[in-house]
């Protein structure tokens with residue numbers, strides 16, 4: 733397997749062309765493939781790989797964080813990327829931003845290009861334009877904010893409209909550390925996730941609970957799908973249920 737070194741400082745290759753912000757008119761796009769091709773079992777980068785980091789990787793995927801404003805998308809990404817919590821005043825994301833992180837999954841270097849979207853309604857058309865390139869979506873609500881949970885159905889409708897049909901999807905109930913302010917029960921999240929057939933876990937960008945797990949699970953699923961190795965049996969739901977820790981614990 734050829735190993736590619738991520739180039740530095742260029743714009744990510746997943747961004748839609750300038751002036752084409754999806755909006756309602758975009759509809760479903762053709763299936764996008766990872767920025768690599770597999771020939772005779774060998775993985776080759778199909779075009780120059782682009783990353784803001786400077787690490788080698790074998791395969792790359794695009795992951796998008798979506799959900800209402802304030803649910804903790806940016807904090808979750810910063811926790812995953814830098815291992816830190818952005819405490820203090822809330823700075824709402826404007827438009828869209830991205831960070832790269834390379835994970836080693838079963839000896840394979842998997843680069844996740846993670847898109848942090850703005851939850852505010854006024855940026856929705858920008859977000860729509862990026863759905864079609866996403867290989868995975870992490871859909872967040874805030875366990876201390878009922879309306880962010882109630883809006884999950886609307887987010888799922890939007891995802892069905894704009895994202896690829898086979899996009900890897902996971903529901904995350906964030907801010908699980910905030911026990912005193914909790915208004916959404918863990919069972920409510922579990923029930924909703926079951927109804928839509930998506931894996932679910934509660935997370936905390938503050939404590940780090942299940943943050944690494946959420947991204948690792950997605951990376952494992954994407955790598956598994958890409959490699960199509962019949963000897964390797966990976967089931968995302970089973971993996972998540974086995975590895976997930978409750979809010980009472982402190983898995984990072």
Ligand SMILES: Nc1nc2c(ncn2[C@@H]2O[C@H](COP(=O)(O)OP(=O)(O)OP(=O)(O)O)[C@@H](O)[C@H]2O)c(=O)[nH]1
Pocket residue numbers: 799800801802803804805806807808818819820821822823824825826849850851852906907908909910935936937938939
């Ligand atoms: N207690 C607690 N607070 C959190 C957690 N994650 C985020 N927050 C707080 O929630 C607020 C919003 O976090 P952000 O990550 O900026 O929210 P966002 O989803 O990116 O919001 P937009 O960019 O507007 O879409 C901030 O004040 C964070 O400090 C968490 O896990 N626990």
Ligand SMILES: [Mg+2]
Pocket residue numbers: 805806807823824825848849850851
């Ligand atoms: Mg944000």
